[in-house]
Amino acid sequence: xxxxxxxxxxxxxSDYPRAPHLSAPGHALQAMHRALADAGLSVAxxxxxxxxxxxxFYYDDVLSxxxxxxxxxxxxxxxxxxxxxxxxxxxxxxxxxxxxxxxxVVIAYxxxxxxxxxxxxxxxxxxxxRHGGVFLWDSLYGQTIIGAYAMAARRHMHEFGTTPEQLAAxxxxxxxxxxxxxxxMARKPVTIEDVLASRLLADPLRALDCCxxxxxxxxxxxxxxxxxxxxxxxxxxxxxxxxxVSHWGVNQMPDFSTTAAPIAAxxxxxxxxxxxxxxxxxxxxxxxxxxxxxxxxxxxxxGRGEGGPFVADGKLGLGGALPCNTDGGALSSSHPGMRGVxxxxxxVRQLRGQAGDAQVPxxxxxxxxxxxxxxxxxxxxxxxxxxx
Amino acid sequence: xxxxxxxxxxxxxxxxxAPETAEFFRAxxxxxLLIEECTACGARQHYPRGQCIRCGGETRWKRARGEGTVxxxxxxxxxxxxxxxxxxxxVVAMIDLPEGVRMLTNIxxxxxxxxxxxxxxxVAFAALKADPAIVIPxxxxx
Numbered sequence: 001x002x003x004x005x006x007x008x009x010x011x012x013x014s015d016y017p018r019a020p021h022l023s024a025p026g027h028a029l030q031a032m033h034r035a036l037a038d039a040g041l042s043v044a045x046x047x048x049x050x051x052x053x054x055x056x057f058y059y060d061d062v063l064s065x066x067x068x069x070x071x072x073x074x075x076x077x078x079x080x081x082x083x084x085x086x087x088x089x090x091x092x093x094x095x096x097x098x099x100x101x102x103x104x105v106v107i108a109y110x111x112x113x114x115x116x117x118x119x120x121x122x123x124x125x126x127x128x129x130r131h132g133g134v135f136l137w138d139s140l141y142g143q144t145i146i147g148a149y150a151m152a153a154r155r156h157m158h159e160f161g162t163t164p165e166q167l168a169a170x171x172x173x174x175x176x177x178x179x180x181x182x183x184x185m186a187r188k189p190v191t192i193e194d195v196l197a198s199r200l201l202a203d204p205l206r207a208l209d210c211c212x213x214x215x216x217x218x219x220x221x222x223x224x225x226x227x228x229x230x231x232x233x234x235x236x237x238x239x240x241x242x243x244x245v246s247h248w249g250v251n252q253m254p255d256f257s258t259t260a261a262p263i264a265a266x267x268x269x270x271x272x273x274x275x276x277x278x279x280x281x282x283x284x285x286x287x288x289x290x291x292x293x294x295x296x297x298x299x300x301x302x303g304r305g306e307g308g309p310f311v312a313d314g315k316l317g318l319g320g321a322l323p324c325n326t327d328g329g330a331l332s333s334s335h336p337g338m339r340g341v342x343x344x345x346x347x348v349r350q351l352r353g354q355a356g357d358a359q360v361p362x363x364x365x366x367x368x369x370x371x372x373x374x375x376x377x378x379x380x381x382x383x384x385x386x387x388x
Numbered sequence: 389x390x391x392x393x394x395x396x397x398x399x400x401x402x403x404x405x406a407p408e409t410a411e412f413f414r415a416x417x418x419x420x421l422l423i424e425e426c427t428a429c430g431a432r433q434h435y436p437r438g439q440c441i442r443c444g445g446e447t448r449w450k451r452a453r454g455e456g457t458v459x460x461x462x463x464x465x466x467x468x469x470x471x472x473x474x475x476x477x478x479v480v481a482m483i484d485l486p487e488g489v490r491m492l493t494n495i496x497x498x499x500x501x502x503x504x505x506x507x508x509x510x511v512a513f514a515a516l517k518a519d520p521a522i523v524i525p526x527x528x529x530x
Contacts, residue, residue: 137492142472143480150462158505203463251492
């Protein structure tokens with residue numbers, strides 16, 4: 001049993017969704033200081049750092065980022081699993097604090113994808129400048145990021161009769177929450193018909209099945225429960241956290257209608273001692289509508305193949321039985337390249353009662369599920385505001 | 389090198405070849421589709437790694453029959469990058485081979501609307517516009 005308990009005491013977001021005054025690491029730096037201020041701590045308290053970037057330039061690796069952020073950490077973690085990186089990092093960050101490798105860890109991320117690159121995520125070939133290595137085959141045949149997820153959507157439709165209308169319900173729900181988030185990129189409500197009328201990008205996925213592209217960054221602060229008792233904030237406990245990887249490039253995906261999520265979920269739910277029925281609010285990586293559907297099935301909120309009917313009744317939206325992505329998610333609020341830290345931050349806000357109009361009343365247990373790569377690396381983190 | 393007139397021509401980025409993949413592309417120039425087979429445990433794999441990912445054993449090249457069925461696919465309607473930007477719509481598909489491996493590819497020689505999961509397909513070979521000495525497998529309706 002751990003002599004020390006690690007808890008989340010700070011969460012912060014940088015300026016988003018468009019911030020041309022910030023570089024990618026600048027977002028991380030701003031978010032870190034906001035998270036430290038939220039916690040009532042300072043940069044001098046930080047002796048552990050987890051971070052990766054996604055820009056393909058200088059600040060992708062953990063030590064370049066740590067240096068830009070002005071940190072001199074004793075513990076570092078640069079685990080890169082794409083959008084799920086923070087959900088993979090957090091278990092080790094908690095363990096590092098609990099075993100005394102460090103006292104206070106920051107997990108930080110930043111991206112200037114919108115302002116710097118002006119890219120629509122997934123609209124180009126996979127790894128356009130690198131036609132070797134594991135992405136050789138995707139780049140050679142013009143596979144796109146959207147196309148990778150579209151192949152999974154197509155297979156799910158083939159095996160289970162899932163429909164475009166059912167996938168569209170996931171976007172409709174996310175817009176209900178985005179309308180309450182003044183920073184969200186896409187706040188106008190949409191209907192199923194609007195999604196089905198949007199531009200076909202990679203059949204069967206349409207523009208409104210795909211995430212927005214934004215700038216943005218986020219940071220979390222983790223320290224000991226003992227230290228947290230001296231701080232003004234209510235701590236959030238990491239009740240369960242686990243990850244599982246099935247492949248990296250989509251051409252090696254073992255089964256196009258399921259993912260490694262059941263493996264990660266089994267472990268995370270087991271650690272937390274809860275079941276899906278005990279989760280009050282979920283933040284699920286919504287790079288594309290199909291991503292949410294596959295995660296809901298893999299996490300056990302519904303059975304395999306049942307995702308379509310499960311989401312079609314609006315239960316993911318405002319006032320629904322399973323509120324999902326209560327900041328508007330990647331589909332409607334922000335997607336700065338990799339969004340895993342935003343999932344954890346929104347879960348923390350819900351558990352602190354800070355989610356404003358999108359607050360799920362009395363939320364005690366929240367789940368964040370990151371899906372990195374091409375439905376490849378699934379990280380599941382269960383948070384609670386109740387001391388175990 | 390003598391060019392087989394039967395080859396299609398296709399505009400694709402030039403692949404970076406690795407020690408493990410060079411023979412795969414050389415065989416395409418001969419009109420042969422190769423997959424790797426482990427000499428120790430018999431497992432087959434694609435893409436090539438030069439060593440068996442199941443047991444670490446040595447692999448040998450096995451010529452595939454060139455038949456397959458569509459496991460899943462997408463029709464790409466939007467790609468902002470060359471050389472694909474002017475080629476939409478095009479089909480990206482995963483092909484199940486009877487030899488037991490699955491392969492990412494393009495399906496050519498039919499309209500994208502004609503492609504379906506389960507459709508039988510046959511391999512064809514296409515020389516790259518940027519370097520006709522580099523030939524890659526593509527697939528056509530059987």
